[in-house]
Amino acid sequence: MRITVVCVGKIKEKYFTMGIEEYSKRLSRYCKLDIIELPDEKTPDNASAAEELQIKKKEGERILKSVKDGAYVIALAIEGKMLTSEELSEKIEALGVNGDSHIVFIIGGSLGLDAEVLKRADYKLSFSKMTFPHQMMRMVLLEQVYRGYRIMKGEPYHK
Numbered sequence: 001m002r003i004t005v006v007c008v009g010k011i012k013e014k015y016f017t018m019g020i021e022e023y024s025k026r027l028s029r030y031c032k033l034d035i036i037e038l039p040d041e042k043t044p045d046n047a048s049a050a051e052e053l054q055i056k057k058k059e060g061e062r063i064l065k066s067v068k069d070g071a072y073v074i075a076l077a078i079e080g081k082m083l084t085s086e087e088l089s090e091k092i093e094a095l096g097v098n099g100d101s102h103i104v105f106i107i108g109g110s111l112g113l114d115a116e117v118l119k120r121a122d123y124k125l126s127f128s129k130m131t132f133p134h135q136m137m138r139m140v141l142l143e144q145v146y147r148g149y150r151i152m153k154g155e156p157y158h159k
């Protein structure tokens, strides 16, 4: 199975880089993982609502360009559906029934995801009603996908 994580904005903190690298390495045993990091748009401190929409639109266009036709798209969105780790594991397993399946997870930038990206998404996944920074979200997502594979394979993993 191919898993692609499309994300907006760089990882600036070394501790996130280390966590992302560690879970990417662990995940490479189970799937072909690619991380596509797209540039974010500068947001002026006093940006108006219209300017913010424009920024999200530009970032959204970049995101959609990097999503291949036929991929199953899971957008990370606060207002999406919450799953247990076991349920996410089952979802990944079910999507993997076709050997060459491709899941694309999308993480937005600091302003979130454009409506067109949410429209393209096959599923909107929430990690809680709280807002997490995009850098942290990337690491948490990779950990949960890794956990999902461990659950699927019946392999031990600390609770």
Ligand SMILES: C[S@@+](CC[C@H](N)C(=O)[O-])C[C@H]1O[C@@H](n2cnc3c(N)ncnc32)[C@H](O)[C@@H]1O
Binding pocket: 075, 076, 077, 078, 079, 106, 107, 108, 109, 110, 111, 112, 113, 125, 126, 127, 128, 129, 130, 131, 132, 133, 134, 137
């Ligand atoms: C800093 S957040 C954006 C916050 C923005 N105000 C919003 O409502 O989306 C950056 C990205 O991280 C992801 N994210 C943050 N918290 C999340 C959560 N609780 N569940 C799912 N995704 C989350 C989303 O993809 C979001 O676009």
